[in-house]
Amino acid sequence: MTQRLFPVLIIALIFAAPSSANADESAVLVVHFINGALGDGSFFDSAARGIAEAEAELGIEVVTIEAGYNSSAWRELLEAAAAGEDYDLLITGTALMRDLLSEVAKKHPDKRFIIYDSSVDYSEGSYENVYSVVYRQNEGAYLAGVYAALMTESGTIGILGGQNSTTINDFVVGYRQGAQSVGPEVVVLVEYAESWDDPALGEALAAEMYGKGADIIFQAAGTTGLGVFRAAAESGKYAIGVDSDQAMMIEETDPEEASTILTSMMKNVDASLLWALELYVNGVLPFGGAETLGIREGGVGLARNDRYDEATPAAVKAAIDRAELEIREGRTRVKTAF
Incomplete structure (x- = not known):
């Protein structure tokens, strides 16, 4: 039951899980924070496609936040999302979100985060609650x-x-x-x-x-x-x-x-996020480090x-x-x- 939420709704969003009467209260709730918008036909759509596959195959619940391209709004929106109490995992992507994600991950060590197409700097502190996946x-x-x-x-x-x-x-x-x-x-x-x-x-x-x-x-x-x-x-x-x-x-x-x-x-963002979410649901996603995916790992290639x-x-x-x-x-x- 994917929900797409835009910035004007974000503060209301994040403190509640999807409200469908049929929602499984035991399901993993994933927040996908997009620093842009769907419809690009490439990067963000690929990420959303992989998360949607995980939703269908793994029974997770997904809330999608399209934060738009005004970068000055991202900090407040991400901090509001990270402060929510009901989600299990927050996912965001791109190098433009690295520093902001690093900050909120430190503020919320009890929460779990995935960043794709970028990595927090594991040498500068403990990020045992962050899994990073980058692509060559x-x-x-x-x-x-x-x-x-x-x-x-x-x-x-x-x-x-x-x-x-x-x-x-x-x-x-x-x-x-x-x-x-x-x-x-x-x-x-x-x-x-x-x-x-x-x-x-x-x-x-x-x-x-x-x-x-x-x-x-x-x-x-x-x-x-x-x-x-x-x-x-x-x-x-x-x-x-x-x-x-x-x-x-x-x-x-x-x-x-x-x-x-x-x-x-x-750039097979969809496949990598589906794989990461499957590991997460099974309790074996290796938080505290980064995975790098290139041609050898099937992370990139030509159509x-x-x-x-x-x-x-x-x-x-x-x-x-x-x-x-x-x-x-x-x-x-x-x-x-x-």
Whole structure:
């Protein structure tokens, strides 16, 4: 029984479990605090999908708080959520929430927390009540770079980041390394939107890169990045999605834009949260430390869907499989911005 609660309701929310007459009072109550909003078709939707699967499979109860993109409101909202008495586990994500989550976890040592796509600093104090899961997005971005460099006809590719931050630059570093492993002459254009929820801006920035000769753009910009697909459709160029299999997600609602997405760099947030919640319900989630998931662990990779199969030559597929194997076996070390 997932409930979606917006900031104006948050103070009322958090002191009560879901109120359905059929609610199981013995069920684990999970609060999912999103520092943004659902509907990005990638990162937050992937997290929510994994938690929803856990709700269906494990019988947990979930309250979802969409805190919006105004970061000045996050502290008060998160502190209110953490102060609630009825929940068992609070989940939040992204590096933007790391410091705030660190503070509330220290204030509430009797509560349990999960942070995904970031980690508290376990060296600076005791966080025995926090489980962190991070993803080697640089490895997934490396594969996207290899793919784009093999598929480009112009010799110029691009990447749009939502923010000039360490996490996004981890995408940029891996993407550039992967592309230039194919050929050092491949030009990689980089733009930062400094916004996560402005598709029109994403479309404008992508159009500029397409105008400069890029024929494939990788987007890592949340809802802003959805504008890349519109720009690709309008210019007759191509795109690479992020975090979820974005071509499959939008195929029914916008087949024209979906047809521009050659593949997506998967960050399997959904699978990792489903796995973590199963461990939690079984009493064996390893709080007090961080898990790091890359290609070897199945945490990141490329979407291999029907679109990928149809658009990708056999030689390119073989090259991607080779690059993935070399990372898995440690023969290729991908650079990181961290």
